Amino acid sequence: MAYRIGVDVGGTNTDAAILDLKALDEPGRGVLASWKATTTPDITSGVEAAIKEVLDQSKVEKSRILSVTIGTTHFINSLIEADARRLDRVAVFRLCGPFTRQIPPFSDFPLGLRGILDGGVHYLDGGLEMDGREIAPLNPQQIQEAAKSVVASGINAIALVGVFSPLDHHGIHEEECRRIILEAAPGLRVVCSHDIGPTGLLERENATILNAAILRTGEKVKHSFKRAMASLKLTCPLFLSQNDGTLIDVETAAKYPIKTFASGPTNSMTGAAFLAGLDNKRSISNDGDDTVEPQVLVVDIGGTTTDVCALLPSGFPRQAPGFVEIGGVRTAFSMPEVVSMGLGGGSKVEIEDDGKVRVGPGSVGHFLKKQAKIFGGSTLTATDVVVALGEAELGDASLVKDVPDQTISLARQEIKRKLERVIDQMKVSSAPVHVLLVGGGALLVKDGLEGVDKCIHPIHQGAANAVGAAIAKISGEVDTVEILEGKSEKDILDAACKRAIDQAIEKGASPDDVRIVEVNKMPLQYMSQVTVRIQVRAVGKLAIPDEPTPPPTPPLGEIPDYEEEGEGDEDEGEKVSVPNALEPTTKPSLHVDLETYRPDVRDGIWYVSEIDLELISTGCGVLGTGGGGPTHYEFLKGLHALRTGGQGKMRIISPKSLDDNAQVFFGSWYGSPSVINERLSSGNEIPSGIEASSRIVGKSIDAVLPDEIGGGNGLSSFPTGVHFDIPIVDGDAMGRAYPTMYHVTFSVYGHSLVPCVLTDARNNVNVVMSTDSPERLETMLRTSAIELGLSCAACSAPLPGSVVKEYGIPNSLSLTWYLGRAIHQARRRKTSYIDAIFAECAGKVLFSGKIVDVKRYLGGGYTMGSVIIAPLNNEERDAATASKHQAASTGRHMTIPFQNEYLYAALTDAQGSEESQEIVCTVPDLISILGQDGEAIGSQDLRYGLHVSVIALPAHPLWKSEKGIKVGGPEGFGFKIPVVEVDKKFTESRSVIDEFST
Template identity: 65%
Template sequence: MSFYRIGVDVGGTNTDAAILDITAYDEPGRGVLASHKAPTTPDITSGIEAAIEAVLKASKVDQTRVSSVTIGTTHFINALVEADSRRLDRVAVVRLCGPFTRQIPPFSDFPVGLRSILDGGSYYLPGGFEIDGRSIAPLDHEQITAATKAIVAAGIRAVAIIGVFSPLDYEGSNEADCERLILSHAPGLQVACSNNIGPIGFMERENATILNAAILNTAHKVTKGFKRAMCRLGLTCPLFLSQNDGTIIDVDTAAEYPIKTFASGPTNSMIGAAFLAGLDTGKQPNDTASDSNGCPQEPQVLVVDIGGTTTDVCALLPSGFPRPAPGFVEVGGVRTAFSIPEVASIGLGGGSLVEQDPCSLQDFTVGPTSVGHAIQREALVFGGRTLTATDIVVAAAKVKLGDETLVQSVPRSTIQKAQQQIKKKLEIVIDAMKVSQAPVHVLLVGGGAMLAPPVLEGVEKCIHPIHEGAANAVGAAIAKVSGQVDVVEIISGRSEDSVLAEARQKAIDLAVQNGAAPNDVRIVEVNKMPLQYTNQSAVRIQIKAVGKPAIPKGLVGSSTVSIDLNGEYQNGDEGSKVKVSNALESTIRPSLKISLETYRPHVRNRVWSLSEVDLQLISTGCGALGTGGGGPTHYEYLKCLIALRSHGPGSLKVISPDHLQDSDSVCIGAMYGSPSVINERIASGDEIPLAVESMRKVLGEKRFQAIMPGEIGGGNGMSAFPTSAALGLPIVDADPMGRAYPTLYHTTFSIYGYPSVPAVLTDARGNVAVIMNSETPQRLETMMRTAAVELGLSCGVALTPRSGLEVRSHGIPNTISLAWYIGRSVHLARQRKTSYVDAIFDVCPGKLLFTGKIVDVHRFIGRGYTLGAVLIGPDTNDESETTPKGNQRQDQGSASHVYIPFQNEYLYAALSDPEASEQSQKVLCTVPDLISILGQDGEAIGSQDLRYGLHVSVIAMPAHPLWKTEKALKIGGPEGFGLKMPPCGIDDTFAQSRSVVEEYDYNP
């Protein structure tokens, strides 16, 4: 007995539909009975209805045996990207956080116009969890009730609830209880809870929850319209929407979590391509290759979807799902964290214009400009006057399309050069998406797949699957149901295997609960990430289980789609689009509004008043000086922006160490703990000020004269800035590391015998831990860590103050200036479109060690830190705009890779063979010199963000001479990290950074 599935993919121009016989997947046609392409209609629903009606008619199936319909739509994401206020609601944000998170309020990094549409106020209430599962504070029903009344009084219709560490709340009770109480007082509100939307990473999860809440009203209307279309078509089967990760959710769940469908379009194409090529059967024409040792090597599969305007490329995991994008993604200019496929897009499609290169009259460019949906009116083969990529392949006799006689006059040289351009563009984007050195098989789909040549450099096999033009609709039809678990487990008294087994079963149970057939569910993804700075073994576990949708019992003649016609989404125009002109204007990238060529920092009478531009530049520079550690700079940068905007211009002042009197007392402030916690249980803003004030009381000081960062590398390079504004203290242009290091005893003051105690730790609740004595600096680190675990692994710290004389004699001077100069060089190179590597070395000494692509990363926990190594292979992309010209990489000799171990920070870089065998390694540079890995945009990549496939540049910069003495090298050199190798520095002689204060001082 046959059953059928219908898939629909709604694009900006066309709505595609396909119907498949699920009992015929093993047949040559893969069960595809019919497909149809209909114009996308303004109301969306009628276009979907027309496309489904067409495939039902063409296939002539018994539609009572249609087991499911799955729709992928761009309607929801378009409302956000276009900032269409017709379809967006203002959102009140309720944080369950206790005393935490106040230092970065909601909407802090939203674009200007989008925030003006969505910001409905914020409420900080008791609730949330610590990383170990302890409650921060119980819910307060009276406060929730008061907040609800205020929300209703303000005329807000949508609420986003975000609890600290809510992904650890397995039952979701904390946010769910809050939601129930809100709805008991205001049942008409639309409420979104964060624990089902995003993983750990408070701001990114909150942003995604806000966007989800903003579109809820529209989502309910649209999904009711979809249900109504099902009724009109006489379909009684379950209705699903496709998700960003290639799986599906039922229509009612999709109405509650529309953000999970935002990127479903590209995902449908990737899933469909894999299915049509037979990757799920094991019978596909993908011969197993062998590596250099003759061992079998499975090919990596990339999907290349060529449309009318763009080409999208994605790598498929062994599970057949697209590789997810790492870290965070931006949606409508908003930084979020939810699973979407990593897609590289270029301006190449069937409608791409073929034009003479203005720089070289002998060459031609193909794209990125395209005639788009007007191709049947504009292209030569259809009687138009525009030479397009489609005309080129028709003229080359590759395909038969339109009137071939209309392109006979295109010169042969033009055809050849345009084909070369198409080939080169595809080769570059394919190379960028490779995940390993294994052979590459490419699946070509989409209406423009005909553009691809039969042979591509670096590609072992090009495959055109059957029904390639309908891959997106097929992908929707065959998508599976998933169950996902993302938790942090404290493995105490339990085996890791038992913890993983429990999480696996939970994922399987969730998949079945979501509609998967119980006998078909399997685990397709298991990720383990050990957490730093915990005395107990803690690990973040991410598991995904998937299975085919279950066929509903008693399908024939039953009605499984529930329809509530109240508030029905009407077929018809939604009215004129209401768009805010500055919708996507960034609030956190001030350098985009100015020319860095002419920008001058504000320095008067040897005092540098930091601007928003300065903060952005310093943030980029701190990342490079972090050498893989110090924590991400984004959150600390936001805190600094907020502090500057709150306290006003001139509130963040930087002074030179030479400005200090010998007897001045300089406090040292920083954040201390695990980045995983610091980025989830966001600070209240009181932690470092409280630590500094507690230190002042312990020492009996009347006041401090200045504050200095605990390290210049990473986020900690800026973490003390807001405290300077709050306490009215200037920031000294110096620090005790000159980079990032993993422990408190990795400071120049500690190295050269200055006392390390007292030391103070605090939390947002006002708890203060003071360590008055320790037998060694190393023992102090152990004691601090123990206290930090009790305080929740996100603490403010104040270290023993230093006198002005001590800062000048044993501090690293001008490091804030150095961060500024490095950041300025990177952002200026972006504006000039020149090499950021060369630009960095124009302002500080250094050497480019390697340019390539990450091919392997592994991590584990040891001694309380994240340990691991990254292997970087050669980069074949010769089209990079940032390829260095004047500063060539280290001579590689016979070695082809670079191997870099890390203990939070990068420890050494060595040329090696592809296996990173110890005997092949030729050390290029070790600590204490600074080793940084930079991405293609010039921003540093921390050790926590390393992953396969990133194109990177490895640079080294010399450490300050204070780190090159015999005494310092025992702690800050290889010996201090247990490495049995001599220190190896780069040849460049250290040159102290210029001082922004001295260079730009204006003294009228």
């Protein structure tokens, strides 16, 4: 016989459950006993008491316990609460050579949290290119000196981050550097980033910093749990549950506590699926068609909030795409995608002046039994509503007899509507939907929900989180980038799968049970050779030994214990609160009245503020039309330049003020976003290119103009202006984003882009002096960029002010500012951001709907593909912020092909077939997809389930000529389709300088 114990330590309650592994297929799902107790301040006694209770209830011999698994919120609470007692300062070691300096560590940390954690940065030789070449070899003496400097400053924790370290299967650079550090300073705690997250240096570094900051707390918690085991005389292995619902041994968890941050919600989700028996009957539909695989959503209704998560066929929660914010910090590691809303058993029911009934988000919380009407209180709650309807037996139903029937009925409808809306938001396909209801507030749902085929109340639902911990499996994961040239894709996938399986077995999974549950392939754009990112996950049940064995001894050389056994439960004293702990540093407009805010314009010059940069960043996203790269990194670079470059240096001038003979220079980022987001720039690339261009043509550097206003490149000129102390011209050379250099208006109208300079952070300078065509220039630049690592700056030939005024797009920086302000204001007012956008520029809503399919593939070095968007139903339209510009409903879908940027929009059937297409807009007009907060969604961020609006803005007239259409229209992208213009007339943007000039 073998048993497993699961424990979930929450902020309020500690739950425990014991399972018989031989009875998992029986109706009771093997749950022998469960227990819920109040979480104790010292953790240990609460865990110990909960385990003791389920052992006593089940009367199981301790020698037959296979494992104990604990899920805890202790680590994440340290960060969310910014508890300085539990957080340590962290020094960051970057193995980067000359790169990454333009965005220092902690750049996007909240103000107070940075004050607690920031231990400085050491830029060291090392790091890799994407193809595995060394940026620079490690310098042992340099590393030793940095380690000694850290010790001298009193810092004990280091976050070690090497460029492209996740691509190194063994983390050789980081591991060797770690070895050198510990030889020079044995007492330091060192966390290597390749153990924490995938590529995307800033987000991986942020997660590594957070992990390093709570290592001391990790050790304390580990000792607490181990002492509870010793006190109970349990000799079985001790595990903690991870964010993805799998196990990590307690020693490893103490090294990587960040991997347990989201274990609470994950335990509830996986426990609910198990208790409902979905692992035994994955294919069940409402009509008895066993060939249809239902999509399963877990709805966890508490006292204040409802959490909803979609389960994959593997039984694990769907993971959140992109970055995840923890305590206001952007991180990139595996976390379940959970949507929360303010609805729970304690939600307050309030009647509006117009007679409408609102349920939540206000709640009586854990005071339900004091404040709810059925318990003698004065507050009408959601629980009162279901009791009044006879759907639940709780409290004294006679105490709600005086509540009008209409109020009860309307409140019931509102509860259903809110649940149906959030459930629809989490759907992952058009397959039948089964909902698992868990949590104390699950009594709010008794009858059916619209769009849900089956509502399931699992047994032991109150212990779902502890059961989820008890049944957790062992996982092995591989996340790598592979070049397919000359290799078999099948062989590469097979090798990755084998590595994942071997990892799981090495961690303790049963070799007979391990299977691959997830394989993702993502082609990388602009690469010289066909390159894909491969993510593989294998999971298996914990192996059952023939005889119980004691926990393994931690290997030599691992992070040592930094306190004696017995110290883990020492009184930490009163919490040390930091008043501005989670105050964002990257949202300067947060506490500014945008209605009255005026940009600083003096004598015809716009002096850019942090608030202006934030608004411009949002506007650049809208004009990015799906491409141009994310704006976040360039926004951070601009903030850093503004904060360190002195007052009055970042400034914008009107193109009208340019002298005809003034020399206007260009500089933008060129290469693959996959590299640019990992091998961050040093900051000298664009200035070096402009200086080289100036020397070649023998012209002074009078001003700089953005190449493209869309996406991140729209912001790339700001640090350049600060560097040279020159103005940025209010305009650009595209009026949007486009994928190639020759998509600038100056090239379209016959002005040469050569000599064109390509530079990198190592002072490599490549010059194309002349070409026979603009297309040839692009080919030559692309070839050179490969040698430079696909992350460099391109600086085309300067042009005189007269040409810029004739063939540039004027006032486009102003337009981004106005668009950004409009979106931020609408967000605050809770009004339509679409109406706000169209108050600033001409445009039209093409479609509103929900993404139901995304396809991606490589073509010509670019990420190409298409997205299909389904229409919203009437209720969903009403739920969204109403817009007077809403597109008429036709019942059809919309498909949008993209080559980085969105190329055309067409009404289609549900499959997006070409035969059904009715094209409603094409390039060169601007097609943008906006999320529910008004922020633009790039083609790299499209995913199923997002509710979006598709808008079209008319392109500048320079693109509507025969020359402009040939390059920037459908023909320029290989489509044999006519140009379809949005039926709105282009209106030139207002000028911030003209409007706000003093």
